Amino acid sequence: MKDFWYELKHVCKQSGARYGILHTPHGDVETPMFMPVGTLATVKGIAPEMLKEMGSQVILSNTYHLWLRPGEDIVAKAGGLHKFMNYDGPMLTDSGGFQVFSLGKTRKIKEEGVYFKSIIDGKSLFLSPEKAIDIQNKLGADMIMSLDECAPYPATYDYMKHSVERTIRWAKRGKEAHHNEKQALFGIVQGGEYPDLREKCAKALVEMDFPGYSIGGTSVGEPKDVMYKMVEDAVQWLPEDKPRYLMGVGNPIDLIEAAIRGIDMYDCVLPTRVARHGALMTHHGRMNINNEKFKEDFTPIDPECDCYTCRNYTRAYLRHLHKSDELFGKTLLSIHNVRFLLQLSEDIRKAIQEDRLLDFKEEFLDKYGRDVYKRAF
Amino acid sequence: MKDFWYELKHVCKQSGARYGILHTPHGDVETPMFMPVGTLATVKGIAPEMLKEMGSQVILSNTYHLWLRPGEDIVAKAGGLHKFMNYDGPMLTDSGGFQVFSLGKTRKIKEEGVYFKSIIDGKSLFLSPEKAIDIQNKLGADMIMSLDECAPYPATYDYMKHSVERTIRWAKRGKEAHHNEKQALFGIVQGGEYPDLREKCAKALVEMDFPGYSIGGTSVGEPKDVMYKMVEDAVQWLPEDKPRYLMGVGNPIDLIEAAIRGIDMYDCVLPTRVARHGALMTHHGRMNINNEKFKEDFTPIDPECDCYTCRNYTRAYLRHLHKSDELFGKTLLSIHNVRFLLQLSEDIRKAIQEDRLLDFKEEFLDKYGRDVYKRAF
Numbered sequence: 001m002k003d004f005w006y007e008l009k010h011v012c013k014q015s016g017a018r019y020g021i022l023h024t025p026h027g028d029v030e031t032p033m034f035m036p037v038g039t040l041a042t043v044k045g046i047a048p049e050m051l052k053e054m055g056s057q058v059i060l061s062n063t064y065h066l067w068l069r070p071g072e073d074i075v076a077k078a079g080g081l082h083k084f085m086n087y088d089g090p091m092l093t094d095s096g097g098f099q100v101f102s103l104g105k106t107r108k109i110k111e112e113g114v115y116f117k118s119i120i121d122g123k124s125l126f127l128s129p130e131k132a133i134d135i136q137n138k139l140g141a142d143m144i145m146s147l148d149e150c151a152p153y154p155a156t157y158d159y160m161k162h163s164v165e166r167t168i169r170w171a172k173r174g175k176e177a178h179h180n181e182k183q184a185l186f187g188i189v190q191g192g193e194y195p196d197l198r199e200k201c202a203k204a205l206v207e208m209d210f211p212g213y214s215i216g217g218t219s220v221g222e223p224k225d226v227m228y229k230m231v232e233d234a235v236q237w238l239p240e241d242k243p244r245y246l247m248g249v250g251n252p253i254d255l256i257e258a259a260i261r262g263i264d265m266y267d268c269v270l271p272t273r274v275a276r277h278g279a280l281m282t283h284h285g286r287m288n289i290n291n292e293k294f295k296e297d298f299t300p301i302d303p304e305c306d307c308y309t310c311r312n313y314t315r316a317y318l319r320h321l322h323k324s325d326e327l328f329g330k331t332l333l334s335i336h337n338v339r340f341l342l343q344l345s346e347d348i349r350k351a352i353q354e355d356r357l358l359d360f361k362e363e364f365l366d367k368y369g370r371d372v373y374k375r376a377f
Numbered sequence: 378m379k380d381f382w383y384e385l386k387h388v389c390k391q392s393g394a395r396y397g398i399l400h401t402p403h404g405d406v407e408t409p410m411f412m413p414v415g416t417l418a419t420v421k422g423i424a425p426e427m428l429k430e431m432g433s434q435v436i437l438s439n440t441y442h443l444w445l446r447p448g449e450d451i452v453a454k455a456g457g458l459h460k461f462m463n464y465d466g467p468m469l470t471d472s473g474g475f476q477v478f479s480l481g482k483t484r485k486i487k488e489e490g491v492y493f494k495s496i497i498d499g500k501s502l503f504l505s506p507e508k509a510i511d512i513q514n515k516l517g518a519d520m521i522m523s524l525d526e527c528a529p530y531p532a533t534y535d536y537m538k539h540s541v542e543r544t545i546r547w548a549k550r551g552k553e554a555h556h557n558e559k560q561a562l563f564g565i566v567q568g569g570e571y572p573d574l575r576e577k578c579a580k581a582l583v584e585m586d587f588p589g590y591s592i593g594g595t596s597v598g599e600p601k602d603v604m605y606k607m608v609e610d611a612v613q614w615l616p617e618d619k620p621r622y623l624m625g626v627g628n629p630i631d632l633i634e635a636a637i638r639g640i641d642m643y644d645c646v647l648p649t650r651v652a653r654h655g656a657l658m659t660h661h662g663r664m665n666i667n668n669e670k671f672k673e674d675f676t677p678i679d680p681e682c683d684c685y686t687c688r689n690y691t692r693a694y695l696r697h698l699h700k701s702d703e704l705f706g707k708t709l710l711s712i713h714n715v716r717f718l719l720q721l722s723e724d725i726r727k728a729i730q731e732d733r734l735l736d737f738k739e740e741f742l743d744k745y746g747r748d749v750y751k752r753a754f
Contacts, residue, residue: 041697045704070672070697078675078693086689295447298455312463316455320418320447327422327707 004142004184004211006031006243006264015357017259019349022058022243024090024142025182026082029057031243031264032348034255034341035092037272039065041075041085044272045331046338048087054307054339055346058143059087060267063135064096064127068120072138080140091141092267095132095174095188098216098248101150109149111166129173137180143245145214146174148188153220160192168204175208184211186245189234192217193226202237212243215263219248224373228257235262252281252344253372256361259348270377271337276330278322281340281377285369289333294319307339308332381519381561381588383408383620383641392734394636396726399435399620401467401519402559403459406434408620408641409725411632411718412469414649416442418452418462421649422708423715425464431684431716432723435467435520437644440512441476441504445497449515457517468518469644471624472509472551472565475593478527486526488543506550514557520622522591523551525565530597537569545581552585561588563622566611569594570603579614589620592640596625601750605634612639629658629721630749633738636725647754648714653707655699658717658754662746666710671696684716685709 003025010019020031035058036043036051043051043059051059061081066072078084081091100107100114107116113128132147148167151160167190178185187205191197205213215234218227231246238244243264249255250268258266271281278289282302289301300310301318309318309332321329344364351360365372380402387396397408412435413420413428420428420436428436438458443449455461458468477484477491484493490505509524525544528537544567555562564582568574582590592611595604608623615621620641626632627645635643648658655666659679666678677687678695686695686709698706721741728737742749 040701040703041694042703042705045708047705047708069701070693074673074693074697077673078691084691084694086694296451296454314455314461316447316451317418317461317463320451324417324446326417326419327704328419328424330704331422331424331708 003182006212006241008240010353012352012357013355014359015260015352016262017348017352017357018262018264019352020243020264022264024058024184026088026090026142029090030349032255032259032345032352033057033265034250034345035060035265035267036338036342037062037267037269038085039269040069041066041081043334043338044276045327045334046272048085050308050335051087052089054335055342056089056338058090058092058265060092060094061139061141062096062099063093063132063139064099066093066139067096067135068118072135076138076140080138082140090143092143093136093139093141093145094247095145095147096127096135097132097145097147098150100127111169113147129170130177133174133177133185137178137183141183143184143186143212144178145186146171146188148190148216150216150220151190151192153192153217153222155192157194157197160190160194160197164191164197164201168201171205172208175210186210186212186214188214188216188247189238190217191230191234193222193230195233198230198233199237202234206237206239210242212245213238214245214247216247218246219268224254224257227254228261231258231261231263238262250341251372251377252341252368253365255341255344256348256357256364259352260357260361271341272334274377275333275337278333279377280333281337284367285372286377289315289319289322291319301336302340305336305340305343307336309336309339380559383589383618385617387730389729389734390732391736392637392729393639394725394729394734395639395641396729397620397641399641401435401561403465403467403519406467407726409632409636409722409729410434410642411627411722412437412642412644413715413719414439414644414646415462416646417446418443418458420711420715421653422704422711423649425462427685427712428464429466431712432719433466433715435469435642436464437469437471438516438518439473439476440470440509440516441473443470443516444473444512445495449512453515453517457515459517467520469520470513470516470518470522472522472524473504473512474509474522474524475527475625477504488546490524506547507554510551510554510562514555514560518560520561520563520589521555522563523548523565525567525593527593527597528567528569530569530594530599532569534571534574537567537571537574541568541574541578545578548582549585552587563587563589563591565591565593565624566615567594568607568611570599570607572610575607575610576614579611583614583616587619589622590615591622591624593624595623596645601631601634604631605638608635608638608640627718628749628754629718629745630742632718632721633725633734633741636729637734637738648718649711651754652710652714655710656754657710658714661744662749663754666692666696666699668696678713679717682713682717682720684713684720686713686716
């Protein structure tokens with residue numbers, strides 16, 4: 001993969017966190033970084049130009065959703081996801097596994113893959129490791145994911161052991177099916193809360209020599225301390241010269257805690273999803289724009305934020321738009337929340353370079369509130 | 378009104394249409410012009426910067442809606458509508474009359490004003506000519522409207538006669554209540570389909586010497602030929618040195634027909650409302666983005682359009698966003714339709730200056746389709 005490699009630039013002396021550059025076919029990005037999610041080839045409500053202005057580096061799209069609508073062949077005919085959605089920066093797609101496994105009882109897991117029914121038209125569908133690669137090849141993101149089983153939490157040791165073994169076999173099948181040199185295929189470390197299974201999975205994947213590694217099976221209902229432990233259990237077996245991506249994480253404190261544990265990338269729909277309901281991340285903790293007290297408040301959401309929304313609009317106006325269910329309100333609140341996590345990523349990178357990420361964490365918690373460990377954000 | 382005046386620059390030798398400059402406290406604008414509607418202090422889904430980029434000159438907000446939510450006092454405390462919504466170009470507000478009269482049986486018209494119940498919380502409210510001015514003074518738009526009775530169509534001669542007389546008395550009361558030199562108060566010519574009542578109303582208002590005149594009671598269900606006649610019946614009595622605003626008109630052909638009859642300004646929610654449902658205006662007629670045939674169509678909505686959407690996105694992508702009910706899809710389709718009417722306004726102005734608006738109309742109809750007279754757009 002001459003177009004894709006991770007360059008470790010600095011390890012924080014205080015925390016062990018990594019600052020690096022990820023080189024991709026669509027440009028270089030700095031890590032650790034939060035990746036906004038554009039499920040259906042659009043980060044909900046945010047124009048591509050605005051994403052760039054906000055400092056977004058990599059955006060993520062969901063294979064499962066695009067497979068069902070509009071279909072990967074249409075995206076391929078458009079010239080790939082970049083052209084289809086008019087975004088020329090680096091992109092990442094997931095394998096579709098997480099969504100398919102979320103379907104619960106309506107899907108059947110077999111060795112060959114997963115059978116399930118489309119939520120759109122009820123049609124029978126089949127997702128295999130090869131199919132996941134085929135779809136992602138057609139979508140054309142810079143980074144793509146192996147199909148894994150995202151097992152439920154909690155799962156028994158026995159269940160998880162069999163699941164991990166299948167995830168390893170599926171990773172191998174996916175790797176064999178993947179032939180596009182412009183796309184870096186990541187292996188996904190599963191294993192739940194069992195350190196030996198995380199070790200087994202990580203080692204097997206590292207032996208296959210992927211250009212990057214993901215950590216999956218997190219953010220599925222486990223307590224935060226369990227998640228942090230899962231990250232530690234996995235990361236220790238991963239090579240230093242490859243990027244590490246913690247999937248589905250977007251709680252501000254988790255960005256910091258994961259970086260401390262050696263993570264380089266994370267993504268989550270959290271900032272846009274909660275924004276559409278008026279819930280905001282700020283440097284002084286969580287804020288709900290619906291609150292009556294903002295009715296005549298002509299200050300920005302977060303005076304420490306440099307986003308388009310905070311530069312131009314007041315809490316009173318945003319509350320008005322939100323209460324009126326205006327489209328532009330959803331866009332403005334989404335911009336703020338996404339920028340908050342991008343800005344936090346920038347602050348994390350700076351703290352790493354200054355060897356003070358643990359101090360930064362304490363300063364962050366003093367302002368944001370220490371109860372953030374107990375809630376969604 | 379030293380900050381507000383209309384400068385007639387050219388009369389089309391072929392059609393009699395006017396090209397002019399309207400000078401306002403927030404800048405000069407060229408007429409004839411279409412004004413996008415931002416009902417609740419936001420043109421649905423479109424950022425103020427984009428409105429400017431699109432060539433939007435004046436935007437309109439609705440007094441009735443802003444009175445109910447967030448309330449004119451909050452807008453006033455924000456420093457007025459311009460600051461509240463972060464738009465520093467010229468603005469216009471209506472009187473609230475159209476919306477209140479649309480409430481039907483739930484409102485009671487008296488000489489002193491209109492009694493009705495809030496659609497938001499059921500609270501009893503009262504809109505008088507003075508109250509309409511007071512609210513609009515607080516909102517602070519460059520152009521504001523007198524409270525008029527927007528009578529139903531059809532209405533008996535007798536009903537319309539009494540209604541027009543009240544509209545004239547209300548215009549006088551509004552004028553007496555208005556003391557802000559930075560806001561140009563327009564009188565509204567009513568009179569339905571009765572030429573003598575249009576004449577009576579126009580003459581009475583002209584005698585009061587308003588800085589601009591609106592034509593109301595159109596777009597309330599009457600056939601197009603009736604509407605065009607109403608415009609003719611009203612315009613002939615209006616002074617040449619004042620702007621003429623035809624309220625609630627946004628069908629492309631109506632922009633042309635109204636300009637031919639001496640109209641300088643028009644507004645309508647049509648372009649944004651239909652866009653949110655996937656219906657688009659193009660140089661080759663109406664288009665519905667939901668159509669199956671656009672599934673793999675990687676051309677822009679309208680190759681002759683220069684809008685942000687047409688420059689950057691394909692029919693296939695827009696169809697995908699629309700079918701997925703994505704926010705960004707609504708924004709992109711709204712941008713296109715609004716730009717279509719702004720671009721049409723530009724073309725109309727050019728044709729007037731070249732003394733060929735009637736030729737332009739025929740060319741437009743050849744491409745857009747002559748059945749446009751029979752449908753909403």
